[in-house]
Amino acid sequence: MINSIDSEYALIGSLILMAETKPVTEMYAPIARVDESDFYDYTCGAIYRFIKLSVLAESSFDVVSLYSQIEESMIPGPEIKFSDIGAIVMRQPGYAAIESHIAKVLDCSMRRKAISAISGFINQIETGDNIMQSLGLAESAIDVLMQKANGESSGLTHMSELMRDWVSRAESQYSGNTYEVGYTTGFSGADASLGEELINPGSLVVVGANPGKGKTALMVRMSTEIARQYPSRVVHVYSLEMPTQQIVDRLMGQSVNNQKPKYFTDLEWAKVAEQMSVFKGTNLYVCDDSAMSVEQIKSNARAEIAKGNRIGAIFVDYLTLLKMPKADRRDLAVGEVSKQCKRLAKELNCVVVLLAQLSRANMQRTNKRPINSDLRDSGQIEADADLIYFPFYEMLFDEESTCGPFAELICSKNRHGPAETTYCKVVNGVWQDCDQLEAKNRIQS
Numbered sequence: 001m002i003n004s005i006d007s008e009y010a011l012i013g014s015l016i017l018m019a020e021t022k023p024v025t026e027m028y029a030p031i032a033r034v035d036e037s038d039f040y041d042y043t044c045g046a047i048y049r050f051i052k053l054s055v056l057a058e059s060s061f062d063v064v065s066l067y068s069q070i071e072e073s074m075i076p077g078p079e080i081k082f083s084d085i086g087a088i089v090m091r092q093p094g095y096a097a098i099e100s101h102i103a104k105v106l107d108c109s110m111r112r113k114a115i116s117a118i119s120g121f122i123n124q125i126e127t128g129d130n131i132m133q134s135l136g137l138a139e140s141a142i143d144v145l146m147q148k149a150n151g152e153s154s155g156l157t158h159m160s161e162l163m164r165d166w167v168s169r170a171e172s173q174y175s176g177n178t179y180e181v182g183y184t185t186g187f188s189g190a191d192a193s194l195g196e197e198l199i200n201p202g203s204l205v206v207v208g209a210n211p212g213k214g215k216t217a218l219m220v221r222m223s224t225e226i227a228r229q230y231p232s233r234v235v236h237v238y239s240l241e242m243p244t245q246q247i248v249d250r251l252m253g254q255s256v257n258n259q260k261p262k263y264f265t266d267l268e269w270a271k272v273a274e275q276m277s278v279f280k281g282t283n284l285y286v287c288d289d290s291a292m293s294v295e296q297i298k299s300n301a302r303a304e305i306a307k308g309n310r311i312g313a314i315f316v317d318y319l320t321l322l323k324m325p326k327a328d329r330r331d332l333a334v335g336e337v338s339k340q341c342k343r344l345a346k347e348l349n350c351v352v353v354l355l356a357q358l359s360r361a362n363m364q365r366t367n368k369r370p371i372n373s374d375l376r377d378s379g380q381i382e383a384d385a386d387l388i389y390f391p392f393y394e395m396l397f398d399e400e401s402t403c404g405p406f407a408e409l410i411c412s413k414n415r416h417g418p419a420e421t422t423y424c425k426v427v428n429g430v431w432q433d434c435d436q437l438e439a440k441n442r443i444q445s
Contacts, residue, residue, distance in 0.1 A: 002111045003040035007104035012044050013092025014101055015051050016085075019061055027055045030102055038109035043080055046070060047088070063089060117142070130293075130323070183313060183351045186218075186225035189422030189436045190389075190409055200416060201349045203386040204342040206319075208356040208375050210363065214391035214407070215355045216242070217431045219315050220250045222353060226313045227282035233312030234283040234304045238297060240321035244288040251279070251286075257428045283309065292316075293323035294340040301348055311350040316341070318355035320376060335380030342384040356381060368397045372412050388413040393426050394443070406439040407431065 011034070018027060031052050039045035050069045054061040067082045121138040128134035182198035184191055191198055199205060209215040219237070227235040239247045253259070255275035256268045264272070287300075301311050316322065319341075320334060327333035338354070345352040358374040370390040372382045382388065393407035407426045411419045423439030425432045 001040065002108050002115070004104050004108045005041050005044075007101050007108070008039050008041050008044040009088050010092055011098065011101040011105055012047050012051070013088045014095035014098040015048075016061075016063060016066070016089050017092060018095040018098065019051075019054075024055055024058050024060055030098060031055045034102060034105065038105055040108065040112070042078060043084055044088075046080055047085060129326075135295075135299075184222075184225050184229050185389075185409075186221040187409060187422065187424055187431075188433050189424070190411070192436075193411065193418070193420045193422050194414070195417060199351050199387065201351065202346045203351050203415075204338075204345050204384055205351060205353045205387045205389065206356055206375070206381055206385040207353060207389045207391070208358055208370060209391050210358050210360065210370075213396050214393055214426075214431060216250065216317055217426075217429060218389070218391050218409075219317055219353065219355055220247075220254055221431050223284065223313065223315050224251060224254065224278075226351070227284040228278060230312050231282050232310070234285065234301075234309045235313045235315070236297070236300060236311070237284065237286045237315045237317070238292055239286065239288045239317050240290050240292055241317060242288065244286055247286050247288065252276075254430045257430050259428070283312075290321065291323065292321075294337060294344065298344055298348075301344075301350075305348070311348045313351040313353060314344070314348075315353045316355065318357060319381070320357060331379065334376070338381045338384045354381075354385075368392075368394075369408070369410060370412075382413065385413055386415040387411065391424075391431065395426075402445065403443045406434060406442050408443065 015027065015030065034048070036045050036049050036052070039048060047066060047070070050066050050073075051061065053069075054065075063082070063085050067080075067085055070080050117138075121134075124134045124138065125131065181196060182194075182200045182203075184198055185194070207215045207218050223235055223237050227233075237247065242250075250258075252272060252275055255271045256264070259268060289296075297314060297316070301314065304311060319337065322337055324330070324333040325336050327336060341352050341354055357376050358370055359376050360374075362368045362370050362374045369392050372388060375381050375388075388411065390410040390412060391407060392410055394401040394403045395405075395407075405425050405427060407424045408421050409424050410421045413419055423434055423436050423443065425434035425439065
């Protein structure tokens with residue numbers, strides 16, 4: 001098995017010697033780059049575990065204190081003696097070469113992990129139910145290894161660095177300078193409710209509604225406005241239910257309130273031309289592959305990143321049409337997909353918008369406004385979502401409603417702020433902005 005025991009001993013010795021002369025806070029950098037699992041030798045790995053715990057606790061340490069921690073922990077495995085730790089330190093003259101020791105330990109670790117991963121890929125390809133899903137899993141795992149090998153993701157960031165970023169953003173806002181905000185919902189009322197930072201990158205947004213009750217219309221509006229907000233960022237729309245032609249009809253039709261082309265006036269043709277100009281200036285892409293998995297969605301996003309592009313948002317219409325992993329129960333499978341989508345949003349630092357069907361439980365109630373438990377297989381979806389929106393247009397449930405063209409955009413969960421109901425206007429199936437006070441008075445009258 002590939003290893004470099006000498007480098008592992010040298011790294012442990014360097015860290016212990018470094019702790020004798022340097023503040024423990026100066027050891028964050030090497031600690032952030034190396035994991036216990038990167039060590040091949042059991043003794044080195046076990047000692048490193050307690051070195052890392054001490055550094056994270058900002059507690060000084062030496063040979064004696066490390067041995068005391070190991071002895072008190074009663075960790076399973078071969079016994080580690082005091083003389084073992086002492087011998088490691090004695091054979092190390094200093095810590096000047098610590099970077100080269102880290103590089104060698106990580107190189108051997110990555111080689112071992114790559115060999116193990118490739119063996120798993122072969123087995124998955126041989127036995128997996130779907131070759132595209134198997135290849136997607138392999139690609140995702142390889143990408144993680146690549147990031148680790150390139151030092152792109154340490155897993156730990158010291159608070160001092162995070163504070164610098166925070167202060168920079170705060171100063172920009174205080175001075176009135178232009179700064180990057182999050183992503184729009186496409187509706188001014190909802191945006192105002194979210195505050196200046198809007199939808200934070202890394203968020204999972206769930207839009208739930210009964211069939212034909214507005215969730216795709218919301219997706220059309222949100223995807224268009226996010227693509228318009230940041231024209232250089234890539235927006236992917238996955239329509240697992242509708243063919244591309246129907247989605248394009250929706251995207252183009254919102255500019256003319258879904259009027260049919262044969263009835264277009266000159267003014268409406270002008271609006272369509274303007275909408276075409278808007279879309280040409282964006283990076284909005286549509287896919288109607290009905291056999292899509294989260295792994296394939298991630299693969300497509302990585303391909304864009306490899307070109308030097310940044311992913312702004314990914315829309316999926318809708319959740320339960322995605323390929324599901326094997327599970328004992330459907331709710332567990334749906335929950336796993338939900339977790340994968342949340343991880344995808346965090347990993348790519350983008351917004352993932354999942355459209356979700358309701359269980360129809362709300363149809364049995366007098367008040368048909370949806371609640372979180374109406375989401376099909378709702379437990380994990382509700383836990384993973386940062387924002388949950390329910391579009392509710394009462395006219396679609398009760399033709400005698402007095403709400404007129406006004407509809408509610410019910411925010412039932414907001415992880416970063418208040419969950420409030422805001423208002424929209426529905427014209428021939430197109431969801432639009434509206435005056436919030438006028439809509440509220442009309443709906444609540």
